[in-house]
Structure formats: structure tokens, C-alpha cells
Amino acid sequence: MSRTYLGEFEELVLLAVALLQDQPTGAYGVTIADELKQRTQRSTSVTGVHVVLYRLEEKGLVGSELGGATLARGGRRKRLFTLTAAGQQVLREMRQLRLGFWEALPTPFFS
Amino acid sequence: MNKSFSDPTPQPRHPPRWADRLLCWLTPTDLLEELQGDLHEQFAQQVDQVGPWRARWWYGLEALKVIRPYYLRRRVAxxxxxxxxxxxxxxxxxxxxxxxxxxxxxxxxxxxxxxxxxxxxxxxxxxxxxxxxxxxxxxxxxxxxxxxxxxxxxxxDTDHFHPKLNQLVRILTQETNEGVQTKWASAPLPLATQLNSVSFVEKTVKVRLAGKHNLQTDKGDVPIDIKFSEPSFFDVFGFNLLSGSAQSLANNPTSLLLTQKTAEKIFGSTNVLGHTVQFENLGYYTVGGIIQDPPLETHLPIEAMLSIRSAELLEKKGAISSISQDWGGFKSSAIYARLKSDGNLEQLNATLQNYTRKLDKSHLQFLAQPIEDITPGKIDLKSNPHAGASWxxxxxxxxxxxxxxxxxxxxxxxxxxxxxxxxxxxxxxxxxxxxxxxxxxxxxxxxxxxxxxxxxxxxxxxxxxxxxxxxxxxxxxxxxxxxxxxxxxxxxxxxxxxxxxxxxxxxxxxxxxxxxxxxxxxxxFRGVAVYKALIVVQFSVTILFMILVVIVADYDRKNNAIISSTVPSNVLTLDLKGENYQNLQNEISGLSQVETTLATNWYYEPIKLGKDSVTLNDKTLEVNYVSIDPRAIETEGIRLLAGQNFPSTMPLSTEQYVLVNEAAAKVLASKSETLVGQNLLLDSASVQVIGILPNEIIGQQLPLIYRYLPNEITTLTIKIKPHTEMEATKAIQSVWKDHFPEKTANLYNLKEYRYSGEISGEMEIFGGSALIIMIIAALGILGIASYSVETRTKELGIRKVMGASNVKLVWIITKNFGILMLIAGLIGVPAGLFCGDLLRKEMGSYLDLGLINISIAFALVAIVGLLTVLSQTIRAGQIEPVKVLKAD
Incomplete structure (x- = not known):
């Protein structure tokens, strides 16, 4: 398989990073977990999200830097994640793949 | 969680510290900062959304979630x-x-x-x-x-079955008497009425501890512990009723609640609602309910419960002491309360300050103690009998x-x-x-x-x-x-x-x-020789315990010998139950099977003791006394050490003379013989010491004063003619029935009743410990002995070739262990002597720490040890040189 393999949760996290990276809060553990919780109604734990983020970073799909300490965090810095070019590429490929499938399906399936 | 704004306890805004530590410990160092930061941030959100307690709970769970392979691997790496x-x-x-x-x-x-x-x-x-x-x-x-x-x-877990445990308190009383403070686990009953009017006290329960009372059955008396209480008891505490209702306590003063266990003990079944029983001195009661045995231990064990109203009725009759309205009589009643919320404890303690009472001689202060703090107990409390283990x-x-x-x-x-x-x-x-x-x-x-x-x-x-x-x-x-x-x-x-x-x-x-x-x-290196030291330690401890076992066993054996030689088997004791016994005694003495009767609280050892303060030449001591029938000394042929027995004609109204035993004489006067003829101040009355008795040969050696107090006599000892026990028992019982038809006769054979061979508690404990320690030590030495044979096979083979005999070979190996055993003895014997001496101080001086006992103990351990060693080293004798040496 030439393409990077992504699990479902990994894909969702990657999408959340893409969504949040340009917003003022930035994409880091808490915001990503909140976003996922809101959209999927699943309980997501920060520690789990972090594991996925680190894996994505190892695969080169996201990059990160430290910054943005606040009082609520007890002065600890956040790791802010951004999508890399490879990440964008993977997301695009995913979408293409899925769209391809949907287009191949017969129309009655939708209703 | 419903928090009112007046709640004084500060809300914890911080995540639990243990969870943070866990996090630091488990999370990879380079990831800790961001992960912990994220968690803290989310914690702050959670506090606003669901309150501090659930947020802390959540944080703890979240910290535990770090235990997953990904983080652990990185942490370990x-x-x-x-x-x-x-x-x-x-x-x-x-x-x-x-x-x-x-x-x-x-x-x-x-x-x-x-x-x-x-x-x-x-x-x-x-x-x-x-x-x-x-x-x-x-x-x-x-x-x-x-x-x-x-x-x-x-x-x-004690008392953890009560509902709303952290709102339950017990009221303690602190009595200050002449500057001496005593804390009691009990409280005066009138205080409960006042507590009821306090706004944040939801409910109070009065419990009156009446102690053991005899329940009369056809098999004789069964002592049952009685508590008086009210229906709210079953609301406040986690005790449940299997049948009947708690309300019957309020409606009917002759209602009685029994626990399952007690009902089984008395009736053999728990299906006994409506049965009527009679308590000595208290009257008739009808079983109105069965209490389920509590699932956990409790500081308030129940056998039987009567209503607090019946206590008031009994007080009027004079059957029990009158304390319902008396602030001073707080020592046998307890008050419990359930507060409206667990934060009210401080408030209650502040309120209780207002109820401080001045009595004639002392004054009382009250405190609230959470039920949870009762067991294990931290403070020294009086009348707190079932609190169980302390810290x-x-x-x-x-x-x-x-x-x-x-x-x-x-x-x-x-x-x-x-x-x-x-x-x-x-x-x-x-x-x-x-x-x-x-x-x-x-x-x-x-x-x-x-x-x-x-x-x-x-x-x-x-x-x-x-x-x-x-x-x-x-x-x-x-x-x-x-x-x-x-x-x-x-x-x-x-x-x-x-x-x-x-x-x-x-x-x-x-x-x-x-x-x-x-x-x-x-x-x-030398360190390997440590194992020898360890063997020595194990065996010295074994020897120590074995010495204790042997001396206690020796004591038991001697004690039994003394009892069987001194206490005659044809003596019956009859409990007088506080009745006037003169006529009864005369009639029993007149029976054909009876030789003599003695009205006495002493028969070779005290049956019932009292305590007195004794003053002699400005020295005041607390000494036990026992009421004795003067004739007991004569008829049993006990020789006085000095002085003489009570004179045969003694005025009953005033006490003139007392006897003391040797131990008491020693405590009171430096030269015990000089005590005879001297005057003592007993409480406030002056009496003359008329003679000195030898120490008791049965039981503990207490300093004792023997007084002639006919009113305090509780037991009649009856010496019967040999082989007439059956008839005598029947005859005495029928005499008793004529005199006191409403009470059952407690008539026992003295020797069977008091001295039937029970093993003392010390024996069980020491014996058990010694056995376990000995097994462990023997197992250890077994392994070592086996190993030492194994490692030395070649050496032994050569020795055998050179002409050593089998016995010699076994000896060579066993010798080392023998030496270890001797060293263990050198340590264990003095340690055993020391502990035995401590034990002797507690049990009286009958413990024999003599050479024979010590040697028996040491020999027992040494023989067991050496036999264990021999079971292995015996193989040294069977070594065949050809087999063990051919490989070299």
C-alpha cells in the first residue's frame, strides 16, 4: 500500500486539526477533544487524542510547536498542531476516495 | 451536588494531588507539560460544568488513562x-x-x-x-x-452499614472533677431533649445501656445484654427489622426486640413473634420484632432491645437506677444524632458548648464525635466497650x-x-x-x-x-x-x-x-555468610516462643494439679441473687445430703471482688476486698501465717476486724508480721488487722483484704456427702423454689463449673505462633542442609575414599548446623527469659522460669531443628565415591 494508512479516529482528528488551526484558539488537545465531542457525541479523552496526534506527527501529517501558556493551565505551554503539506495531501486523497465510491453508488441509495 | 452559599468548606479548585503525581510519574518527560496543561484546562471547564467533586473524579480517571501502551513505551524508553x-x-x-x-x-x-x-x-x-x-x-x-x-x-469497615454515615454523630461527655478530665462515650439522657430543638439536628436517638440481665428459661438463666431505645433507632442506624415493627417500642412498653442470633440462642428459631419471656428483676416482655444481624461489625452490638418508656416505668419501680432526668447519671446512656448535612459538625460542637453543665462536684462538657471515628478509636474514652481495635x-x-x-x-x-x-x-x-x-x-x-x-x-x-x-x-x-x-x-x-x-x-x-x-x-565475599545469621535469627525467635509455650504449659499443668488436689469435687455453689439467705441457708444445712454450707464470696480464690481505698500510716492504696464467711478458713483447714481468724462472735452492725493476705501485707507494711494488730482506715472506717492469710494458690495473686460483710455475700457454697450429688441438687432446688418461686436457681458443681479444663488464651496464641515460626524455620534449615550436602559431595567422596566412616561424614555436615543452633540458643534463651519475666509480671509469680523449663524448650527446638537437618545430611553417609568422583 503506497498511501499512508489512517484509522477512522485518526482521520477525524486530522480533520479537526485542519478545521481548528486557523482559528484564534488554535488546534491543541483540549480544543480538538471538544470539537470531536461536539460533532460525534462520543466521549473523547484528551490523553487518547494526544496519542493520535503524536502518531500523526510521527507519520509527518501534522507539525507542532509549543506556546500559549495560560493561567488555567498552571502556566504550562500547549502543543499547537498544524497540518503539513503531506497531511493536506492525505485528507484530499481520502475525500477523493470516498467521493469516488459515492459517485459509483446508484442514486436510489441516497433516499 | 447542591451547595448552599453559606457552606463554609472551601471548594477545591485544584485537581487531586495524587492524580497529578501519577501523571508526572507515568507520562514521558517531554510530553508531560502539554498533556498536563491540557488536562488542567479541561479540569477548570469541568469544575464550572459539573462541580468540583465530579471534576476531581473525572481528573483522576483521566490521569489513569495515561496507562496505555503508547505512553508507557515512550516513558520506559x-x-x-x-x-x-x-x-x-x-x-x-x-x-x-x-x-x-x-x-x-x-x-x-x-x-x-x-x-x-x-x-x-x-x-x-x-x-x-x-x-x-x-x-x-x-x-x-x-x-x-x-x-x-x-x-x-x-x-x-466497622459501622459502615449505617445510612448517611457522615451525618451521624455520637455525643461524648467530658467530665472535669477536681481538675481531672475524663472523657466518656456516654451522655446524660436529658441532653437529648435539648438537642432535638437544635435546628440542624435532624433526629436524635437515646440508647440506654442496661448491661446483662438474666433471662429465665427452663434450662436456667441466660444472661442477655439489654439496651433501651426508641423507634428512631432503626431510622438513624442501619439495623433492619426482619419481622415486627419498630413502632411497637413506642406503643407498648412491654415490647421486646431480639436479634436473630439471640432469638436462635433462646428459642432455637427466629419465628417467635408474640412469645413472652421473663427477665429477672425486670418482669415479663413480649417479643415484638426480630432485628436482622448487622452485615458488618458495629460498636453498638444489640442482643435485646426494650423501649425507653419501659426503662422509665422500671425506674419508678426501683428495678433499675433512675437516670432519665438526671444529668449526673450519664455513664450508662448514650445519645446519637443525625445532622441535616455533614458540614454541621463544627456548628454542633459550638452549640454543645452552651449546654455545659455544673454538677455538685464536677462539671460536664459535651462534644460530638462522628460515628466513623469510633473504630479504630483514637481517643481514650470510658464506657466505650465495643469500640473494637484502637489505632x-x-x-x-x-x-x-x-x-x-x-x-x-x-x-x-x-x-x-x-x-x-x-x-x-x-x-x-x-x-x-x-x-x-x-x-x-x-x-x-x-x-x-x-x-x-x-x-x-x-x-x-x-x-x-x-x-x-x-x-x-x-x-x-x-x-x-x-x-x-x-x-x-x-x-x-x-x-x-x-x-x-x-x-x-x-x-x-x-x-x-x-x-x-x-x-x-x-x-x-563475606555477605554470603549472612544466611547463617538469618538461620540464627529464625531459631532464636523460635526458641523464645517455645520458652513461653513451655512455661505457660507448665503453669497450666501445675494449676490443674493444684485445683484437682485442693478443690473437692463434692462442693456445689448456689448463686444467691441478692436475696436474704439466712433461712435458706439454715434449711439447706438441714438437708440430709449436705455436710456444711458457707455463705462466702471466697473459696480458695475470690468469686466476687470489691475495691476499697485503704489507709495505713498516711499511705493510701486501692486494694481489692472479698467478703468471706469466717468459717471458710476453719472448715477448709487453712493455716494463718500470723494472727488469728475472726472471733466467733462478731457484731454484725459495725466492722471491727479484717484479715489480709500475704501479698496485701507486703504492699501495706514493710515487715508483714507487724501488721497484725494495727488499725487500717477502710474508706473512712477504722478496722483492726487480726490475721494474715497465705496467698491464694489458685488463680492470680492479688493483694486481698478479707472482710466479713454478710450483706455482700453472693454465693452459698454447699459441701455435700459423697455420691449424693443428684439427690442433693434436687433437694436444694426444691428448697430454693419454696423460698424464691419467681427466680430460677443457679446451682453448679464448683469444680466442673469453674475449673473444667479450658486451655488458656495465652497458650493458644503462643502455641500457634511458635508452631508457625518453627515450621518456617525448619523449612528454611531443610533447604540449606540439603544444599550443603549437595555442594560438598565431592569433598565427602574423597573423605570416604580416604577411609572416613559414614557416621563421621554425617557428623561433619551436621556439626555446623549444631553450632548455629547453639548460637541461636545463646540469643534465644535470654530473650525468652526476658519475655517470660514480663509475662510473669502480668500473670502472677507462678510461672516457673527454672532451668528445667528452659532446657525443655531449647531441647525441643534443637531436636526438631537437628532432625530436620539430619533428614538431609543422612544422605552424606550414602555417598558412593565412584559415582561422585568419576567425572573429574
Whole structure:
């Protein structure tokens, strides 16, 4: 398989990073977990999200830097994640793949 | 959670500290900052959304979620990296025999752990004898540990079955009398009415402790503990009624509630609603309900409960002391209260300050004590009989667990050290291949934990067997919940690590060059000889306990001999139950089967004691006294040491003379003979000492004063003609019935009733401990002896070739152990003497610490030890030189 393999949760996290990276809060553990919780109604734990983020970073799909300490965090810095070019590429490929499938399906399936 | 704004307790805004520590410990260092920051941020959100308590709960769970393979691997990797940087500096002298191509995998690598486990298992399998010895001794000591732990758990669970536990309080009374403060677990009943008007007190319960009362059945009296209370008792406390209703206490003053256990004891069934019973002095009561036995221990055990209204009626009749309205009579009543919320405790204590009472001589202050604080108890309280273990007891139990586990761990240590030679090569080879010291330690620790875990399998059957023999432990039940299993495994792991730590540390320090060059010539190090010291320690402790066992057994034997030779078997005792006995005694004396009767509280030893303050020449002491029939001394032929018996004509109204025993004379006067004729101040009356009696030969030796107080006599002893017991019993009982038809006669044969052979509690405890310790020590020495034969086979073979006889060979090996045994004796005997002396101070001077007892104890241990050794060393005699030497 030439393409990077992504699990479902990994894909969702990657999408959340893409969504949040340009917003003022930035994409880091808490915001990503909140976003996922809101959209999927699943309980997501920060520690789990972090594991996925680190894996994505190892695969080169996201990059990160430290910054943005606040009082609520007890002065600890956040790791802010951004999508890399490879990440964008993977997301695009995913979408293409899925769209391809949907287009191949017969129309009655939708209703 | 409903928090009112007036709540004074500050809301915790911080995550729980333990969770933070866990996080620091488990999370990879480079990831800690961001992860913890995120969690803190989310915690702050959670506090706003769901309140501080649930947020803390959530945070704890979240911190635990860090335990997942991804983080752990990275954490371990970072630790290993740190180690790699750190270790080479220290190990530069031993490591580089050759430089390994690959760095050895880290200590905690799963493959490595699997490997440790495999090798450990093979090692255990290879040395089956050692493994069995270790496993057996560990499981034995762990079984005792588990039993004690279960007891501790019961202690901490005491009273945890009440609903809204943290809102329940007991009122304590602090009495200040002439500057002396005493704290009582009881409180005056009138206080309850005042408490009821306090706004944040939801409910109060009055409990009056009436003590044991005789319930009259056709089989004789059954003493039953009675408490008076009100229906709210069953609302406030977690006691449930199986049948009947609590309200019957309020409606009907003759209603009686029994617990399941009591009902079983009296009627043999719990289906007894409506039955009527009679209590001596209290009257008739009808069973109005059955109380379910509580699921856990409680500080308020119930046998029978009557209504507090019936207590008031009984007070009017004069059957029980009148305390319902009396602030001073607080010593046998308790007040409990349920507060509206658990934050009201401080408030209540402040309110109670207002109720401080001044009495004639003293004044009373009141305090509230949460029910949870009763067991294990921290403060010294009076009239607190069922509070169970105090913190001191908890500490003692922990200490026993620790020392027993250590003694068994000694076995492991000494066996491991004794085998150091055979493991040395293995360590050498491992190190040369590139193992770090940490890895070698890991290997040994894995072995010891494996042994401990195996021991756990045998612990459970051991526990069931042991629990039968330990007093008060019969009702210990094991609930196989997760907490219990986790506790067991943790205990085994800790035991394993403790046992393995020292051998692992020593063995891992071997230098490969030394151990591999020439095994025979090296002196490994002195540390290996530690195992000898451990054997000595084990056996000295065994000897210590054995000495205690022997002297207590000796005491029991002598005591029984004295009893059987002095106490005649044809004496009956009759409980007088506070009745006027003159006519009864005359009539019984007139019976044809009866020889003599004595109205006395003393018959070779006190039957019932009182206490008096005695003043002689400005010296005031508290001394026990006993009421005696003067004729008891004559008829039993007891010789006075000095002075004379009471004169035959004595005025009944005023007391003139007393007798004292030798012990009391010694306490009172420096030269005991001079005491005769002197005047003592007994409480406030002056009496003359008329004679000195020898000390009691049965029971404890107390200083005693013998007084003639006919009103305080509680027992009639009746000497009957031989072989007439049946008829005499019948005749006496019918005489009793004529005089006191409403009470049952408590008539017993003195010897059977008081002295039928029971084993003393000390005997059971010492005997049990001695047995367990001896088994553990014997197992240990068994392993060592077997090993020492094994390692010396070649030497023994050569000796045999040179012409040594079989006996000589066995002697050579056994001799060393004999010496160890002697050294153990040198330590154990003085220790036993010391402890025996302490025991003697507690039990009176009958304990014989003489040479014979000590030698018996020492010889017993030495023989068991040496026989164990011999069972192994006997093989030395069967060595065939050809077989053991042909390989060389």
C-alpha cells in the first residue's frame, strides 16, 4: 500500500486539526477533544487524542510547536498542531476516495 | 451536588494531588507539560460544568488513562535512555569485556521481561526442593498476614452499614472533677431533649445501656445484654427489622426486640413473634420484632432491645437506677444524632458548648464525635466497650504481619545466598554477554516475585485452615471482590520484592573475571555468610516462643494439679441473687445430703471482688476486698501465717476486724508480721488487722483484704456427702423454689463449673505462633542442609575414599548446623527469659522460669531443628565415591 494508512479516529482528528488551526484558539488537545465531542457525541479523552496526534506527527501529517501558556493551565505551554503539506495531501486523497465510491453508488441509495 | 452559599468548606479548585503525581510519574518527560496543561484546562471547564467533586473524579480517571501502551513505551524508553547515559560511567570497570554490536535491550522491554520470566520459571523448576520450601514457608506466613489483614479490614469497615454515615454523630461527655478530665462515650439522657430543638439536628436517638440481665428459661438463666431505645433507632442506624415493627417500642412498653442470633440462642428459631419471656428483676416482655444481624461489625452490638418508656416505668419501680432526668447519671446512656448535612459538625460542637453543665462536684462538657471515628478509636474514652481495635492495636497487627513476613522472607534470602556459588557462574556469563547489573537484579527479583505469587495459591487453603484455630476469627469471611484480590496480589508482590531484594543486590555484584576464572579458589565475599545469621535469627525467635509455650504449659499443668488436689469435687455453689439467705441457708444445712454450707464470696480464690481505698500510716492504696464467711478458713483447714481468724462472735452492725493476705501485707507494711494488730482506715472506717492469710494458690495473686460483710455475700457454697450429688441438687432446688418461686436457681458443681479444663488464651496464641515460626524455620534449615550436602559431595567422596566412616561424614555436615543452633540458643534463651519475666509480671509469680523449663524448650527446638537437618545430611553417609568422583 503506497498511501499512508489512517484509522477512522485518526482521520477525524486530522480533520479537526485542519478545521481548528486557523482559528484564534488554535488546534491543541483540549480544543480538538471538544470539537470531536461536539460533532460525534462520543466521549473523547484528551490523553487518547494526544496519542493520535503524536502518531500523526510521527507519520509527518501534522507539525507542532509549543506556546500559549495560560493561567488555567498552571502556566504550562500547549502543543499547537498544524497540518503539513503531506497531511493536506492525505485528507484530499481520502475525500477523493470516498467521493469516488459515492459517485459509483446508484442514486436510489441516497433516499 | 447542591451547595448552599453559606457552606463554609472551601471548594477545591485544584485537581487531586495524587492524580497529578501519577501523571508526572507515568507520562514521558517531554510530553508531560502539554498533556498536563491540557488536562488542567479541561479540569477548570469541568469544575464550572459539573462541580468540583465530579471534576476531581473525572481528573483522576483521566490521569489513569495515561496507562496505555503508547505512553508507557515512550516513558520506559526515556528512562532507558537516561540509564544508558548514566550507567556506562559507573560500570566502566566491569562492562567492556567486549563491546556489544547492539546495545542490550532496555530493562523494561517486553521481550526482556518475557525472557526473565522464562528463565525464572526454569530455575524454579530445576530446584524443586528450594522452590517448595520457599513457597510453603511464604504461604504459611502470608496466610497469617491475610488473616490479620482481614481483621484490619473488618475494623475499618466497622459501622459502615449505617445510612448517611457522615451525618451521624455520637455525643461524648467530658467530665472535669477536681481538675481531672475524663472523657466518656456516654451522655446524660436529658441532653437529648435539648438537642432535638437544635435546628440542624435532624433526629436524635437515646440508647440506654442496661448491661446483662438474666433471662429465665427452663434450662436456667441466660444472661442477655439489654439496651433501651426508641423507634428512631432503626431510622438513624442501619439495623433492619426482619419481622415486627419498630413502632411497637413506642406503643407498648412491654415490647421486646431480639436479634436473630439471640432469638436462635433462646428459642432455637427466629419465628417467635408474640412469645413472652421473663427477665429477672425486670418482669415479663413480649417479643415484638426480630432485628436482622448487622452485615458488618458495629460498636453498638444489640442482643435485646426494650423501649425507653419501659426503662422509665422500671425506674419508678426501683428495678433499675433512675437516670432519665438526671444529668449526673450519664455513664450508662448514650445519645446519637443525625445532622441535616455533614458540614454541621463544627456548628454542633459550638452549640454543645452552651449546654455545659455544673454538677455538685464536677462539671460536664459535651462534644460530638462522628460515628466513623469510633473504630479504630483514637481517643481514650470510658464506657466505650465495643469500640473494637484502637489505632494502637492496628499498629501492633501491622507489626506482626511485617515480622512474620520478614521471617519467611529470611528463608528465601538464606536459601538464595547459600546457592550463590551455583548462581555465580550464571551471573558471570550473563554479564560477559553484556547484561547490566540492573538486568541481573531484574532476573532475581522476577524469580522471587514468582515464588511469592506461587505461594499465594497455597495461602488461600492455609487461611481457611488457620482461621479455625485463631480465636475470634471463626466468623471471618472472605468476599472475593476485586479489592480483596488486588490486595492479595499486591501483598504477594511486595513480599516477593522484599525477599528478593538483598540476594539480588548481592549476587548481581559478582565480578565476572573472579567468578569465571576459578570457582574453587575464590572467596566470593563475606555477605554470603549472612544466611547463617538469618538461620540464627529464625531459631532464636523460635526458641523464645517455645520458652513461653513451655512455661505457660507448665503453669497450666501445675494449676490443674493444684485445683484437682485442693478443690473437692463434692462442693456445689448456689448463686444467691441478692436475696436474704439466712433461712435458706439454715434449711439447706438441714438437708440430709449436705455436710456444711458457707455463705462466702471466697473459696480458695475470690468469686466476687470489691475495691476499697485503704489507709495505713498516711499511705493510701486501692486494694481489692472479698467478703468471706469466717468459717471458710476453719472448715477448709487453712493455716494463718500470723494472727488469728475472726472471733466467733462478731457484731454484725459495725466492722471491727479484717484479715489480709500475704501479698496485701507486703504492699501495706514493710515487715508483714507487724501488721497484725494495727488499725487500717477502710474508706473512712477504722478496722483492726487480726490475721494474715497465705496467698491464694489458685488463680492470680492479688493483694486481698478479707472482710466479713454478710450483706455482700453472693454465693452459698454447699459441701455435700459423697455420691449424693443428684439427690442433693434436687433437694436444694426444691428448697430454693419454696423460698424464691419467681427466680430460677443457679446451682453448679464448683469444680466442673469453674475449673473444667479450658486451655488458656495465652497458650493458644503462643502455641500457634511458635508452631508457625518453627515450621518456617525448619523449612528454611531443610533447604540449606540439603544444599550443603549437595555442594560438598565431592569433598565427602574423597573423605570416604580416604577411609572416613559414614557416621563421621554425617557428623561433619551436621556439626555446623549444631553450632548455629547453639548460637541461636545463646540469643534465644535470654530473650525468652526476658519475655517470660514480663509475662510473669502480668500473670502472677507462678510461672516457673527454672532451668528445667528452659532446657525443655531449647531441647525441643534443637531436636526438631537437628532432625530436620539430619533428614538431609543422612544422605552424606550414602555417598558412593565412584559415582561422585568419576567425572573429574
Amino acid at each position: 526515556s528512562l532507558a535512555n537516561w540509564q544508558k547515559e548514566y550507567l556506562p560511567k559507573r560500570l566502566a570497570t566491569t562492562r567492556p569485556y567486549f563491546t556489544p554490536e547492539h546495545l542490550s535491550p532496555s530493562l523494561h522491554n517486553p521481550a526482556m521481561i518475557r525472557n526473565y520470566f522464562k528463565i525464572a520459571w526454569r530455575n524454579l523448576w530445576k530446584n524443586k526442593l528450594f522452590s517448595v520450601v520457599n513457597i510453603l514457608s511464604l504461604s504459611l506466613s502470608m496466610a497469617v498476614g491475610v488473616i490479620l489483614f482481614t481483621g484490619l479490614k473488618a475494623t475499618f 494502637e492495636d492496628v499498629k501492633t497487627q501491622l507489626f506482626i504481619i511485617l515480622s512474620l513476613t520478614l521471617l519467611a522472607a529470611f528463608n528465601y534470602i538464606s536459601l538464595a545466598l547459600a546457592r550463590a556459588f551455583s548462581r555465580a557462574q550464571e551471573v558471570g556469563v550473563r554479564k560477559i554477554i553484556g547484561a547490566t547489573r540492573g538486568q541481573v537484579i531484574g532476573q532475581f527479583l522476577m524469580e522471587s516475585t514468582l515464588v511469592a505469587l506461587c505461594a499465594l495459591f497455597f495461602t488461600v487453603p492455609c487461611v481457611t485452615i488457620l482461621a479455625h484455630y485463631i480465636p475470634d476469627m471463626d466468623d471471618v469471611t472472605f468476599t472475593w471482590d476485586i479489592a480483596f484480590v488486588v490486595g492479595l496480589i499486591t501483598y504477594a508482590l511486595i513480599t516477593g520484592l522484599v525477599a528478593g531484594a538483598f540476594p539480588a543486590w548481592l549476587l548481581s555484584a559478582f565480578q565476572p573475571i573472579q567468578v569465571l576464572r576459578k570457582m574453587k579458589t575464590i572467596k566470593l
